[in-house]
Amino acid sequence: MTFTPRTIFLLIFFSLLTVSGFAIDELLYIGIVAALLLFAAICFEFWFMPNQDQIIVWRKVASKLALGVENSVKIYVENRSVSELKMMIHDEPPDEFAMRSVNFEATLRPREIRSFYYEIHPNHRGDFVFHNVNLSCYGILFGLIQKRYIFSLLMPVKVYPNFKAIKKFELTALRGKWMQSGTRPVRQFGQGTEYESLREYSPDDEYRNINWNASARMAKLITTQYQVERSQNVMILIDAGRLMGGVSMGLSKLDHAINAALVLSDIAIKKNDNVGILVFSKTVQSFLAPKKTRTQLSFIAERLYNVKSELVESDYASAFEYLRQKHKRRSLIVMFTEFLDRYSSQILIHNVSVMYPKHLPLCVLMKDHSLNMIVNQAIESKDDVYQKAAAAELLEEREQAIAFVRSHGAIVLDVLPENLSSEVINKYIEIKNKNRL
Structure with missing residues (x-):
């Protein structure tokens, strides 16, 4: 229990009043009476301060959260005491989450249950923990004292790729209605x-x-x-090397790729195709053989939710060799990756040629918003000239690299991150309709 700032102020004021009473007798009596009344009020508030077992607190939040979107959290507080409670509630969500205020003020009547709502915005995938809920109750008369209660509500949660986006594409993809997504409709x-x-x-x-x-x-x-044919194979390769760590639209390129991979997996499984994944950087991090069972999507999400980009150069050769040994049947290989120049694209093409024509490779790249912004911005200083020239050169090298990859027979998608899922699914349906597998 602690005194509130109001109580401390009154104690100081009454003390000064009492000291002044040595010069003026009336002030001495007023100070003593006021101090006694303050003491009585504090005792009264202390007497009616509830025990911790008279306050019930619980939290409601999903154990699986979606990356990059709003997820709701609810705090419930029940007052089982016989007196009214004035309180302040403070939750402790993971520090890595973006969120609005997690502090709430309320007054609960006896036997009342109240809920408090806020939203969190996970910016990273992986495992996280909600910690305590802290509750401070104030004295029922004048709020002279404050008692703090700590409720240990440790709750582990997992942040998965944005599975909420699946429903957005599910109906439109299965019916071929893509006008809502801004993409060209393809015939089913x-x-x-x-x-x-x-x-x-x-x-x-x-x-x-x-x-x-x-x-x-x-x-x-x-x-x-x-x-279109069913029971074909879709193998999704996800590059988790250093180039996939770049941030665009608040998420890393790897996050965008994983979100799109999960949506593509869901659509392909519902179209009775077998779907598998392979995650690699310097080495192969994870592999899941293609299947179309009802549980396959859950297995894929479980493999992808904790994948992190590594500050290493990706080894395409080891990834394709691993795939060649583990998977023999012809497949559409959808590879989410990134390269900057013709040299890196040559490394990719050298390894893709090992898989082609047995498999059909589809390379998926993401455009860089920041480079395009620099190229299109107005020149205001000498530094702007150099930055604009450097950005234009990088974009030109990238376009040449993409053209080089396409010239060797690979399908290349180079799209904005926010359009990634819709463009990939549209290309998948187009390939199926044209019987390219």
Whole structure:
């Protein structure tokens, strides 16, 4: 128990009043009476201060949080005492999270339960811990004393890739409706080779799909409708080297890649394809063989949630050799990586050529917002000239490197981080529809 600033002020004031009473008798009596009244009020407040077992506190937060988005936290406080409680509540979420205020003031009547809500914004994946909830109660009369209660509510949580984005793409991807995402819609039927159904011919259908036998029987043109192939393999490779540690839109490139990989995995599994992952930097960090079971997405999320970028150069050769030994079947290899110049792209192409044409490689890169901003900014000083020239040179080298990779048969996506998931899924559906696997 401690005195509040109000009590300390009154004690000092009454002490000065009492000392002044040696010169003026009336002030002495006033000071003594006031001090006694203050003491009585403190005793009264102390008497009605509740024990810790008369206050129940619990926290409600999901054990799995999503990276880069708002996640809700609720604190519940129950007053089981017989008196009204004035209190201050302070929660202790992980320091690594961005959040609004975690301090709350409230007055609870006897037997009342009150909830307090705030949001957290995880900026890093991995394991974290919520700590104590601290509660300070003030005296019921004038708030002269304060008693602190510490509730040990240790709660481990895991921050996963942004699984909340899955629902955003799930329905649109499965139906081929991409206008909401700002991407070009691709056709879902008529470009595969697996039989789907027969229907009446329409002017947009290809002549080669007309079923002449069925047309003769029904005395009208009938077309055969095909669907894209199922049970194919999608192998997702994620580069966790130093170039993937760059930050864009508040998240690292690795974070953006993992978010997109999780969304792609969900869509591909729902389209009955087998999905696996391989994470690498200097060495292979994690491998999960392609499957399409209902639990595969959970396994993928579990492998990805704690992946960190390393300050090392990525070894493409060891990653592709590991994949070659572990996975033999033809697959769409979606590799989230980054390179800056033609030299690094040559290293990539040398290793991709080992996989091609048995596999179909798709290299996914992310544009750098900061470089584009520097190139487009107005020149105001001599330093701006040098910065703009350097940024333009880096962008030119990068474009040359991308062109070099494309010239050797690899598919390359170079997109803004915020469009990564939609562009990757759109390309995946396009590849499926064109029967490139």
